[in-house]
Amino acid sequence: GQNIDQPTEMTATEGAIVQINCTYQTSGFNGLFWYQQHAGEAPTFLSYNVLDGLEEKGRFSSFLSRSKGYSYLLLKELQMKDSASYLCAALDSNYQLIWGAGTKLIIKP
Amino acid sequence: GAVVSQHPSRVICKSGTSVKIECRSLDFQATTMFWYRQFPKKSLMLMATSNEGSKATYEQGVEKDKFLINHASLTLSTLTVTSAHPEDSSFYICSASEMGLAGAAGDLETQYFGPGTRLLVL
Numbered sequence: 001g002q003n004i005d006q007p008t009e010m011t012a013t014e015g016a017i018v019q020i021n022c023t024y025q026t027s028g029f030n031g032l033f034w035y036q037q038h039a040g041e042a043p044t045f046l047s048y049n050v051l052d053g054l055e056e057k058g059r060f061s062s063f064l065s066r067s068k069g070y071s072y073l074l075l076k077e078l079q080m081k082d083s084a085s086y087l088c089a090a091l092d093s094n095y096q097l098i099w100g101a102g103t104k105l106i107i108k109p
Numbered sequence: 110g111a112v113v114s115q116h117p118s119r120v121i122c123k124s125g126t127s128v129k130i131e132c133r134s135l136d137f138q139a140t141t142m143f144w145y146r147q148f149p150k151k152s153l154m155l156m157a158t159s160n161e162g163s164k165a166t167y168e169q170g171v172e173k174d175k176f177l178i179n180h181a182s183l184t185l186s187t188l189t190v191t192s193a194h195p196e197d198s199s200f201y202i203c204s205a206s207e208m209g210l211a212g213a214a215g216d217l218e219t220q221y222f223g224p225g226t227r228l229l230v231l
Contacts, residue, residue, distance in 0.1 A: 033220075041224065041225065042202045042224050045220075048219060096158075099155075
């Protein structure tokens with residue numbers, strides 16, 4: 001079956017760095033997405049990786065290892081506004097998004 | 110970036126009535142629109158995939174006759190919850206994918222989400 005695993009909840013301190021991991025098992029693979037979702041709001045696009053390696057975009061970076069079925073989202077210089085759920089989603093061979101349950105990130109001052 | 114709107118943002122209705130939710134892509138044409146439902150503290154649940162000019166593809170367990178989807182144009186899809194009941198109360202979110210865009214990797218597959226519609230059925 002198809003499956004996405006990510007931690008349910010993580011806590012970090014303002015100004016610090018946090019890494020949110022995601023492992024996936026899908027029928028074929030056409031890329032991996034990370035979305036941010038604040039409570040009560042719709043998800044917003046953060047990143048897309050289809051090739052191995054690290055892609056940096058400001059304070060956020062996303063990494064992919066296709067051979068390991070693994071990705072992580074790295075958030076640096078954490079701000080209180082980064083408190084949100086972070087959703088990992090993999091695109092399978094039919095171009096269907098398989099969603100993880102999301103990781104709730106709590107930022108403490 | 111691509112913008113998707115949803116209307117209404119919030120609706121309260123009586124049990125037995127029907128509710129229509131609109132999803133529009135404002136600055137791009139969307140070949141495909143997706144309808145999701147999200148329960149509190151849960152991930153998104155895909156309900157159906159809607160392609161312009163054709164019938165929607167519903168996920169297993171989603172009643173076609175209860176959740177009517179119409180994708181009338183490349184910028185508009187509607188979800189109608191027919192004869193709504195309290196258990197239909199949820200957060201409904203649409204998303205859209207751009208068509209034929211030659212750009213950075215991921216442009217074709219990236220889904221842009223609407224702001225969501227919170228439905229409360231009394």
